[in-house]
Amino acid sequence: MKGNEAIGEAAIRAGCLNYFAYPITPQSEVAEYLSKRMPEAGGVFLQGESEVAVSYMIFGAAAAGARVFTTSSSPGISLMSEGISYIAGAQCPAVFVNIMRGGPGLGGILPSQADYLQATKGIGHGDFRLLVMAPASVxxxxxxxxxxxxxxxxYRNPVMILGDGLIGQxxxxxxxxxNFSVEPSNKDEWATNGMDTRKSDQRxxxxxxxxxxxxxNSHNNVxxxxxxxxxxxxxRFENYxxxxDYNVLLVSYGTMSRVCRTAIDxxxxEGFEVGMIRPLTLYPFPEKAVEDAxxxxxxxxxxxxxxxxxQMVEDVERSVRGKKPVQWFGKCGGEVPTPEEVIEFIKSL
Amino acid sequence: MISYILPIRIGKVDIDLTGIVVIVGNFGSGKTEISINLAVNRKKAGMDVRVADLDLVNPYFRTREAAASLAKLGIEVVLPPKEYLQADLPILTPAVAGMIRRPCQLTLIDVGGDDMGATVLASLADAFKDRKYSMIQVVNPLRPFTEDIKGCLKIRDEIETASKMTITGLVGNANLIDETTGKDILSGYDFLIHLSTESGLPLEFITAPYELIPEINPEHFSCPVLPIKRQLVPPWKKPSDLNKNRTEPSASRWTP
Incomplete structure (x- = not known):
């Protein structure tokens, strides 16, 4: 399957029958796929008039205790960031998928990982975090x-799947x-899902x-x-x-880590050992694994x-705590570094 | 690994497609890999070949990625202007209408997926008027929405309605990319024979990954088999060399 289709199907299989979205390259195939599949599965797909609207449709459904998700790409996620802050502030569960394209601004439509800092540290206003996971394969x-x-x-908190355009395409x-459990477990304790269906008398x-x-203040402490x-x-992380007895340790995530694997192999x-830590969660970041390695x-x-x-180099530096020199190598805007370029960089260290 | 010379023809008969050949099918059915490999195969069979990338709906993995390799083999690829190559805009270059009006021995038109991708064909109605063409529907029965006969017939109807053109033949492209087995090729072939009976459309050819050709008995099939050398690969893999005719040990594969 194409990554975007597989993402849509995965949500249905996880019992999510509510999908609100607005199309943007390179993730529009999720909406294309779910416009066919959601009605078959008995679910709802509604295209919002903008990503801002979508984020509040998500908020409404999540507040009512429904499993709900959306997908977008970089500029669309920026528009949703206001709603995401409200959802996190109101402690509602929802899933956001960002299939990243090059930025800033409209940037380009090719794969990128330039929303790392946005996803892990700076999405929306206020003291909150997303749980961020980064897949490397479909x-x-x-x-x-x-x-x-x-x-x-x-966690009653938004979770973000951060994939670059290649994951979607x-x-x-x-x-x-x-045998995946598709029933939300704890919603009667907090959701506005109607007194008729709820077991408790609590409003x-x-x-x-x-x-x-x-x-x-106490809410923020919670x-x-x-x-x-x-x-x-x-x-979560993976060792490679x-x-x-490696001389160089790489830290890389998503499809970039697959280029690194080819380079390491x-x-x-050639007789040169290089190790790699691949973070599967970007927030929380596998600080100790990177430090130990x-x-x-x-x-x-x-x-x-x-x-x-x-961007991620800031978390790598923080994790290494000055024990070893930390370098950065990357490209942006859609030019995915090739295994040869990564090898050349490693040899230059 | 067995080393052998890859013949142009695999199967009982040669691929019998000439003139204008429009390649359609659902999203991800493998239209672009087929148009690239078919172009190379026919060029090596001595035909003049031209390819147009008419995929206005896919942002990545389009014929344009293989344009340089095709040009080296003397195959002309008609593309949008360079500054728009990486845009997700529906840009239709006038050169496409020109190549339809003056087709060469084999003029391949690689169209985007589904009825949406095929809509662009309707805007070329003037160029197609009174002109003979073949329009082949690519089917990978291992893909969503074309797993059964009903799904394949539905997409055929939708593409014909959107393009205002008629599908004239089928191509079987059963594959799971790197995980394709000989068994998938056989069951895919059986499915296409069934689909051909149900739809009344002839099966023009089926495909098989280049690496699997030694395992396949061409006598089993009543149609030609087009070997596919994968060109549209992610950045950590190398496209298969279109010029080489011998099998080589496969490159190390990434396992999740």
Missing amino acids: QEAVEMVMEAFPLAEK MMEPVEFPE NLVKSLFLDPEML LREKYERMKREEI NTDS QLKS ASKESCTSVASIEMSMG
Whole structure:
């Protein structure tokens, strides 16, 4: 399947029957696919008049306790960021998929990872975070989308799947996980899903407005505790060739990490060992894994390889804590670095 | 690994397509890989070949990515102006109408997916007027929406309505990219034979990945088999060399 189609199908298989979106390259195939599949599955696809509208359609459905998601690409996600802040502030679960294209502004339509900082640190106003997961294959995109719904409900917080344009556009064989729980678990405790259907007599109120400063402070502490819990329970990463005595450690995510794998395999055949940590969660970031891998005696330098102009490198530097020199290599705007370019960079270290 | 010379013809008969050949099908059915590989195959069979990239709906993985490799083989590729090559705008270059009015021995028109991709053909109605053409529908039964006969007939209707043209033949392209097996080719062929009976459309040819050709007995098929050398690959893989005719050990594959 094409990545965008697989993302749409994964949401349906995860029991999400509410999809609101606005088309934008390179993720429009999700809407194209779901415009056919949602009615078949008994769900709803409604195209909003803009991404801002979409973000509040998501808010409304999420507040009512429905599994809901949207997909967009960079400029569209920027428009949604206001609604995302409200959703996080009101502690509603929802899933956002960003199939990134080159920026800033309208940029271009080719693959990019330039929304790393936006997704992990700066989306919308206020003290909140998204749980951010980054797939490197269509199969992984499927699995992450399906896991994103229960995770969003666990934390009552938006979850973002951050994929570059290649994840949406490339075709790979996929298998959908079976026996997946599709029922939201805890919604009676907080959702405005109607007193008739709810088991408790408690009246639920969904809001992000807290005029009393003490209440707002304590609300923000509740949110903060959730993000600390994510750091304890949700960090995911993958090691590649870290059993070797590597001289260079790469940190790379998404499809960029697949280019790095090809480069690492090539260098290994030339007798040069390079290890890699691939973060699967970008927030929370696998700080300790990167620090530990950088601390290995054989490792003389660390490099963040990105399809952006030096964004993840900030998290890599923070994780390495000055123990080893940290470099950045990347390209942006749709020119995906080739394995040869990554090899040349590694050899220059 | 067995080393062998790849013949132009695999199967009982040669691919019998000449003049204007319009390639349509649902999203991701493999139209572009087929038009690139068909162009190369026919060129090597001695024909004059021209290809137009008419995919106005797909942002990545279009014929234009292989334009340089095709040009090296003497195959002309008609593309939108360079400054718009990476745009997601429906730009139809006037050169396409020209190549329809003055077709060469084989003029391939690679159209975008579904009825939406085929809509552009209706705007070329003047150029197509009174002109003989073949319009072939590519089917990969391992893709969503074309897993059954009903789905294939539905997309045929939708494409014919949108393009205001008539589909004249079928191409079987059963594949799971790198995970395709000989069994997939056989069951895909059986599906296409069934579809051909149901639709009344002839099966022009089927495809098989180049690497699988040694495993396939061409005598099994009543139609030609077009070997596919994959050109539209992600940046961590190399496209298969269109010039080489011998099999080589396959490059290391990425496993998730």
